[in-house]
Amino acid sequence: MSVLPKQAVKAPSPPPARPAPPGHYLEVKNLSVHYGETQALFEVSFGTEKNTVLALIGPSGCGKSTLIKAVNRILELTPGARIDGDVLIEDESIFGQKVDLISLRQRVGMVFQRPNPFPKSIYDNVAYGLRIHGVKDRSTVDDVVEWALKHSALWDEVKDRLRTSALELSGGQQQRLCIARALAVQPDVLLMDEPCSALDPIATGKIEELIMSLKQDYTILVVTHNMQQAARVSDHTALMWLGKLIEHNRTEEVFTNPKEKITEDYITGRSG
Amino acid sequence: MSQEPESKPPGEPAAKRDELPSGREGHTPDFSPAEVQRRLRHPVSFFRRTREHLIEGGVFLCGVASILAISLIFIFLFREGLQALRMVDTPLDFVYSMGVQLEYDAGIDDVVAVGEAPQLAWQPVSEEPKLSMIPLMWGSLGVALLASLLSTLAGIGVGIFLSELASPRLRGVVKPMLELLVGIPTVVIGFVMLAIVAQPLRQVAEAIGLSGVYGSTYNMFVGAVGVSIVIIPVIGSLVDDALRAVPDDLRAASLGVGATRWQTTWRVVLPTGVSGVFGAVILGFGRALGETMIVLMCAGNAAQITGNPFDSVRTMTAAIASEMGAAQVGGVHAQTLFLVGAILITITFLLNLTMELVVNRFRRKIRL
Ligand SMILES: Nc1ncnc2c1ncn2[C@@H]1O[C@H](COP(=O)(O)OP(=O)(O)OP(=O)(O)O)[C@@H](O)[C@H]1O
Numbered sequence A: 001m002s003v004l005p006k007q008a009v010k011a012p013s014p015p016p017a018r019p020a021p022p023g024h025y026l027e028v029k030n031l032s033v034h035y036g037e038t039q040a041l042f043e044v045s046f047g048t049e050k051n052t053v054l055a056l057i058g059p060s061g062c063g064k065s066t067l068i069k070a071v072n073r074i075l076e077l078t079p080g081a082r083i084d085g086d087v088l089i090e091d092e093s094i095f096g097q098k099v100d101l102i103s104l105r106q107r108v109g110m111v112f113q114r115p116n117p118f119p120k121s122i123y124d125n126v127a128y129g130l131r132i133h134g135v136k137d138r139s140t141v142d143d144v145v146e147w148a149l150k151h152s153a154l155w156d157e158v159k160d161r162l163r164t165s166a167l168e169l170s171g172g173q174q175q176r177l178c179i180a181r182a183l184a185v186q187p188d189v190l191l192m193d194e195p196c197s198a199l200d201p202i203a204t205g206k207i208e209e210l211i212m213s214l215k216q217d218y219t220i221l222v223v224t225h226n227m228q229q230a231a232r233v234s235d236h237t238a239l240m241w242l243g244k245l246i247e248h249n250r251t252e253e254v255f256t257n258p259k260e261k262i263t264e265d266y267i268t269g270r271s272g
Numbered sequence B: 001m002s003q004e005p006e007s008k009p010p011g012e013p014a015a016k017r018d019e020l021p022s023g024r025e026g027h028t029p030d031f032s033p034a035e036v037q038r039r040l041r042h043p044v045s046f047f048r049r050t051r052e053h054l055i056e057g058g059v060f061l062c063g064v065a066s067i068l069a070i071s072l073i074f075i076f077l078f079r080e081g082l083q084a085l086r087m088v089d090t091p092l093d094f095v096y097s098m099g100v101q102l103e104y105d106a107g108i109d110d111v112v113a114v115g116e117a118p119q120l121a122w123q124p125v126s127e128e129p130k131l132s133m134i135p136l137m138w139g140s141l142g143v144a145l146l147a148s149l150l151s152t153l154a155g156i157g158v159g160i161f162l163s164e165l166a167s168p169r170l171r172g173v174v175k176p177m178l179e180l181l182v183g184i185p186t187v188v189i190g191f192v193m194l195a196i197v198a199q200p201l202r203q204v205a206e207a208i209g210l211s212g213v214y215g216s217t218y219n220m221f222v223g224a225v226g227v228s229i230v231i232i233p234v235i236g237s238l239v240d241d242a243l244r245a246v247p248d249d250l251r252a253a254s255l256g257v258g259a260t261r262w263q264t265t266w267r268v269v270l271p272t273g274v275s276g277v278f279g280a281v282i283l284g285f286g287r288a289l290g291e292t293m294i295v296l297m298c299a300g301n302a303a304q305i306t307g308n309p310f311d312s313v314r315t316m317t318a319a320i321a322s323e324m325g326a327a328q329v330g331g332v333h334a335q336t337l338f339l340v341g342a343i344l345i346t347i348t349f350l351l352n353l354t355m356e357l358v359v360n361r362f363r364r365k366i367r368l
């Protein structure tokens, strides 16, 4: 981040007339991804609005994870991954020259498909994001940790053992811990890659409630294999198929009145 | 998942994945499941069972042979070493010996004997052998600690560079080179230090005003630098292995909340791989302790206790290597050298044991 220019002493110039934002809050434009020779995404384009939940559905291997990993540029860590096209958040390209990768990733949080807690205590896992961004004072960190754990429906189970290793948690608890860790840095956009795949129905229900309540503050992209879940939690649903975006519409529309044959077959379980 | 070719857009590279080896294109698999099942579900044949037994037996024998070899070395060293204990009045002779204490008398302008005092001296071939091992242990420990000090940081740096920063291609060049460095005969390194490095090092030391303390051209420090050349690559390579064993998921998680590469390395990767890093350091120390040729050639080979790293020392290994040939077979000197060897192997064994225990404990804790 650049230092603020010392213009405050000058006479205030009129703010540059900003064109009314024409696009969506988060917009993916012609996004193609190659892993080496293999193309995993084919010119995917869609947009999603602030404070909504978009569910990404589609058969295994169709590129859902690839797509959401592109949105916080974690994909770039994969050797051989090549990204073409663009992703805009509030009309600003995330691939732009000025974009600071650190603040982008702080702004666009991610919960991975496999739970990946650090081999640290439960507390330290959640506090990690705060600490690396320089928030050190004890009471703030304590409060944020408690808030994040409550929001990820884990607090009651771990409040008496915050100092024990996160690796002693069950798989589902670990996943909720990862959600807490992502929430703690106060992102605007939350990317969730099958957050419930390792959870029992009760925890799943909690996470679904969580997703619906988080919507007030966040813009959420959630990958799921569970059609009921997509129908329950999302405002919009996008179906992907072999690296392409087949259909993207309001969730009710997608589920009650699909435009494409593939969609209909997929959601009724006839394929995929 | 069904990836029927007809739903695949034509002419796309995705098709490549499904290509079969040439010559099998258009071939439809055709077999009878019942027939395959019949061939799979037969009792284990005599041949297969025998082969299994033979392999198991072979592997077992190899294991037993190596354990046997190590045990024999232990037994041999201790048996010989214990004879030394029988040849002296008390085991304390290996710690100190009484010697004439000299004092300067101004009246006659000469030194005179004023009595006896305990001495820590290794003078095994003097008329009355002085067999204190303390100077040798001092030399060994001094060189090994100094070398570890020099190489631990450098080695960990090399490891971090290889695992976290270097591109795969660069790593593919550097890592084999490191491993090559480990394989250089130590006598060559010793020779290079002796012939090329030691003298300029002295000049540098004198140029920066150390001439007062720079005792000998061949000293503990020069020896430690030579040993570092061997153990930096050892530590670096092992640290690289340890850090690369840290799952990429954890790096992604850390970067995913906005950590920098360095923060990720420092706060996630290193703590997760700490057991391996620790093991690498201990192994490096053990290697430094056992290093013989380099210290023999460069550390001055004078058995003395000195707090000055720029004085000559003789290590336990150098003592064995340089004195065994001249010591009378079966004499107290030779047997004492066996005892030195026995102590050395015990220390190395204990070091390795600690390493195993600590590494395993860490590993269990973080489930790496
Ligand atoms: N690191 C990689 N290297 C090469 N190919 C990859 C890599 N990661 C994914 N792919 C390929 O990209 C395609 C899309 O993978 P992706 O992980 O995005 O699928 P997905 O929709 O998330 O599947 P799932 O529902 O099983 O998680 C797959 O064909 C996969 O084989």
Ligand SMILES: [Mg+2]
Pocket: A064, A065, A066, A113, A193
């Ligand atoms: Mg996936």
